[in-house]
Amino acid sequence: MFMPRKQTPEGSSLTRTQLGAVGAGLLIAGLALLVVGWSAPLVLFAKAVLVLAGVVTTSQGLSRVVWAVRGRRPDILVWLCSAWLVLLITVALLAPLLPLGEHVDVASALTAPTYQTPELLSEHPLGTNNYGLDLLARSVYGARTSLVISLLAVAIGTVVGGSIGVVAGYFRAGVDSVVGIFTNALLAVPPLILLIALGTVLDPKIRNIALALALITIPSMIRLARANTIAFAQREFVLAARAMGATRLRVMVRELTPNVMLPVFSMMIVMISVLIVAEASLSFLGLGIQAPEPTWGNMISEGEGGTMQDFPHVVLVPGTFLFLTVFSFNLLGEKAQKRWDARSAKI
Amino acid sequence: MRTALIRIGELIAVLMIVSFGVFMLVSLLPGDPAVSILGDGRSPEEYAAKRAELGLDDNVIVRYLDWFGGALRGDLGASLIPPQNDVVDRILGALPVSVQLAAMGLLMALLMAIPLAMWSASRPGGLVDRIIGASMFAVLSVPSFLAGLLLIAVFANGLGWFPRAQWVRITEDPLGSLYHSFLPALTIALMELATFTRVLRNDLIGTLNEDYILAAKAKGMPPWRILVVDALRPSSFSLITLLGISMGRLVGSTVIVEYLFALPGMGGVVVNAANQGDYPLVQGSVLVIAAIYVLVNAGIDLSYGYLDPRTRRVHA
Numbered sequence: 001m002f003m004p005r006k007q008t009p010e011g012s013s014l015t016r017t018q019l020g021a022v023g024a025g026l027l028i029a030g031l032a033l034l035v036v037g038w039s040a041p042l043v044l045f046a047k048a049v050l051v052l053a054g055v056v057t058t059s060q061g062l063s064r065v066v067w068a069v070r071g072r073r074p075d076i077l078v079w080l081c082s083a084w085l086v087l088l089i090t091v092a093l094l095a096p097l098l099p100l101g102e103h104v105d106v107a108s109a110l111t112a113p114t115y116q117t118p119e120l121l122s123e124h125p126l127g128t129n130n131y132g133l134d135l136l137a138r139s140v141y142g143a144r145t146s147l148v149i150s151l152l153a154v155a156i157g158t159v160v161g162g163s164i165g166v167v168a169g170y171f172r173a174g175v176d177s178v179v180g181i182f183t184n185a186l187l188a189v190p191p192l193i194l195l196i197a198l199g200t201v202l203d204p205k206i207r208n209i210a211l212a213l214a215l216i217t218i219p220s221m222i223r224l225a226r227a228n229t230i231a232f233a234q235r236e237f238v239l240a241a242r243a244m245g246a247t248r249l250r251v252m253v254r255e256l257t258p259n260v261m262l263p264v265f266s267m268m269i270v271m272i273s274v275l276i277v278a279e280a281s282l283s284f285l286g287l288g289i290q291a292p293e294p295t296w297g298n299m300i301s302e303g304e305g306g307t308m309q310d311f312p313h314v315v316l317v318p319g320t321f322l323f324l325t326v327f328s329f330n331l332l333g334e335k336a337q338k339r340w341d342a343r344s345a346k347i
Numbered sequence: 348m349r350t351a352l353i354r355i356g357e358l359i360a361v362l363m364i365v366s367f368g369v370f371m372l373v374s375l376l377p378g379d380p381a382v383s384i385l386g387d388g389r390s391p392e393e394y395a396a397k398r399a400e401l402g403l404d405d406n407v408i409v410r411y412l413d414w415f416g417g418a419l420r421g422d423l424g425a426s427l428i429p430p431q432n433d434v435v436d437r438i439l440g441a442l443p444v445s446v447q448l449a450a451m452g453l454l455m456a457l458l459m460a461i462p463l464a465m466w467s468a469s470r471p472g473g474l475v476d477r478i479i480g481a482s483m484f485a486v487l488s489v490p491s492f493l494a495g496l497l498l499i500a501v502f503a504n505g506l507g508w509f510p511r512a513q514w515v516r517i518t519e520d521p522l523g524s525l526y527h528s529f530l531p532a533l534t535i536a537l538m539e540l541a542t543f544t545r546v547l548r549n550d551l552i553g554t555l556n557e558d559y560i561l562a563a564k565a566k567g568m569p570p571w572r573i574l575v576v577d578a579l580r581p582s583s584f585s586l587i588t589l590l591g592i593s594m595g596r597l598v599g600s601t602v603i604v605e606y607l608f609a610l611p612g613m614g615g616v617v618v619n620a621a622n623q624g625d626y627p628l629v630q631g632s633v634l635v636i637a638a639i640y641v642l643v644n645a646g647i648d649l650s651y652g653y654l655d656p657r658t659r660r661v662h663a
Binding site for chain 2: 045181182184185187188189190191192193194196197198199200201273277280281284285286287297300301303304306308309312315319322323326327330331
């Protein structure tokens, strides 16, 4: 087929320059909206709408610029989500080294203003809470706690649940039905209720909460690993390995586990977002990490009662961190599932 | 019939394990219940007497069987924190509130999800579909306590459309009860709404590609009639599966919402009991919630056979 030299980017009716111009225009308009939305002296609701419109317009513009330059439409949301997570993880890792305000020591924040509203270029860019503790610092340290707990829990849950699942799926029969009943028993208690019950007993420390959260990941990991193992165990390469004299252990470790790993990996990403929400809920209910040690959940609970009415930023700052993080993990997890786990992509 | 019997057997086994787990879990509680009842500064003899009275000196298995036997007869002991009410009474008082909230949330989610999904599916990939899809995905990432706080801030405190922190029993004033529980139920509904819409939309798109829809179109049926009359019913099957899956989250968000709105439901009871270390109340509530949850899920499983004859013989 004849292709003109000056081809239009894939899937677009405009030429490259036109598309680039539209993109740049949208980008500038979006940034302008963001600046106006953030700094204009308006009602909070109007500001929120403007900022939201700014974010959407900016990302659409960015997407079109990249589209024009590279000739293919990028999945801008995936890039933005990855960028947010990379940024969050880096900042959380480096938190003690960064020039952040005071995040936990109430005594040293005595001189700081309380309930200061966010002012980007001031000493407290995202404002302060009732003790004058810096909300940006608290959100960053909250991210540390949240990420450490959920990553630890997912790791434990995946290793334990995954190996039990592979064993149950490979041996079937007796092992399978015993594992099945225990999985059902664990699934029989709604996750949050199980966490609350555990929260009654356990000392609210990072290790204990991670273990409790691991307990709620285990049953779904068992189910996923088991179902995939059953499917793979009937394939020819397993038969070939058995025929060549591989032991059962070897079949499970070398043949089945690598194949089961991909769907389990995509489940892990989704699970992280579930666990972040679970940890935040637990802290919100007062059963997780205790204030003044910051977590997103207990920071949000500071806004209960009338506080949110007078000082919305006390809730909105940690709430935004929580939302963006959960959203990013959800989105990336969903993409991963679509790619590696055809069965569960539907829900 | 045989499969039904096996299911019932499994159900009993699961409930036994859950009750044992709940009992053991809370028995591992650090600290002495006698101290938390009597308070500090009594003589060791008094504590010992209280422990004996509570039956804490017996073997764990004996205590479990005692407790479980009591549970079967409808006796879950008394709460530790004064006033030391009967646990069963507390639960029976709180349960209707939770059930009403959860049911209202579910109903509201369905009422919103069905039209949204039909609108989305009528032109997959179109602007409406993308906007609905994106906003549902965003809603899915807002934890219910955050959504609740925002709704309170906007609708109760900001606009003043709804009251907060009041509960009117539906038996006393049905309309008032619906009005007062609107915001909490909406909070519960949001989470479910997002999943329902997404799943129903995908199913509807699948159904709309079937031949009989083409036939209906060829006969000249208007698009709304095809969506509502021909496509909706065959697509609604997976909604029922989803109902079962989302039940755990529904319970969770009901608990959080009741705590947040200070409603006298199971959520408030169980969270406060957990914060105060009132273990008989936690044990009893968790057991009751788990039992209801398991039974509802079993009911959903059994209902497949009636709804879709194709699934009847799969397990045979």
